[in-house]
Amino acid sequence: MTRSDVRKGSARSRFWFGILITIVAGWLTFISVQIYANPDNFGRGAASPEELRGKVDEALAASDPEKLLAAFARGADADGEYAKAYLDKWNAVEKSGTTVDLVRAGDAQAVVARFTAGGTALCSGWNIAWDGERFVLDPAPAILPSSCG
Numbered sequence: 001m002t003r004s005d006v007r008k009g010s011a012r013s014r015f016w017f018g019i020l021i022t023i024v025a026g027w028l029t030f031i032s033v034q035i036y037a038n039p040d041n042f043g044r045g046a047a048s049p050e051e052l053r054g055k056v057d058e059a060l061a062a063s064d065p066e067k068l069l070a071a072f073a074r075g076a077d078a079d080g081e082y083a084k085a086y087l088d089k090w091n092a093v094e095k096s097g098t099t100v101d102l103v104r105a106g107d108a109q110a111v112v113a114r115f116t117a118g119g120t121a122l123c124s125g126w127n128i129a130w131d132g133e134r135f136v137l138d139p140a141p142a143i144l145p146s147s148c149g
Contacts, residue, residue, distance in 0.1 A: 044070055044071075044072070044073065044074050044134065044136065045070075045071065045072075045073065045131065045133070045134030045135050045136035045137075046071070046134060046135050046136075047134060047135070048135060049102055049109050049111075049128050049135050050102060051135075052071055052111060052128060052135050052136070052137065053100055053101070053102045053111045055067065055070065055071045056068065056071050056100050056111045056113065056126075056137070057100035059071065059083075059087075060087075060090060060098070060100060060113060063087050063090070063091055064087075065080060065083035065084040065087055066080075066083070068083040068086065068087060069082075069083040071111075071126075071136065071137045072136055072137045072138075072139055073129065073131045073136035073137075073138075074131075082139060090113075090124075093115075093117050093122075094117060094118075095115035095116060095117045095122075096115065096116050096117075097114075097115060097116045098113065098114070098115040099113070099114050099115075100112070100113045100114075101113075101114060103125065103142075108127060109127070109128040110125045110126060110127050110128060110142035111125055111126055111128060111137060111142075112124070112125035112142060113125065124141070125141065125142035126138055126139065126140070126141065126142050127140065127142045127143075
């Protein structure tokens with residue numbers, strides 16, 4: 001085995017190593033672009049229950065179905081129609097003293113929108129769930145003791 005044979009083998013190894021690095025870099029770029037291109041991967045839920053409460057407060061104040069929908073988990077039963085229908089009903093009620101609160105009962109947490117309509121205290125809320133990545137709202141109505149009080 002001569003020196004030129006060793007150099008040829010070394011050059012061949014570097015070539016294939018370069019090809020391997022290029023393939024891995026391309027694969028990582030492809031995955032990153034796919035994640036970025038999927039709009040459902042951004043803006044869903046929140047990093048904390050307090051931030052989630054703030055998102056709901058903003059969505060209700062702006063009557064924005066997209067903002068409200070963004071508080072729910074990807075793939076939840078809540079969709080654009082749910083958010084629009086909820087906000088239509090929300091806006092149909094003449095209310096005063098609206099607050100959006102974070103309510104805790106034991107391990108359960110909920111975001112509860114409280115308001116007064118016609119002299120009666122009313123509320124609407126959703127349980128908070130952890131989807132493995134972020135805190136999100138469960139589209140089923142919250143069942144917590146004294147959440148409207």
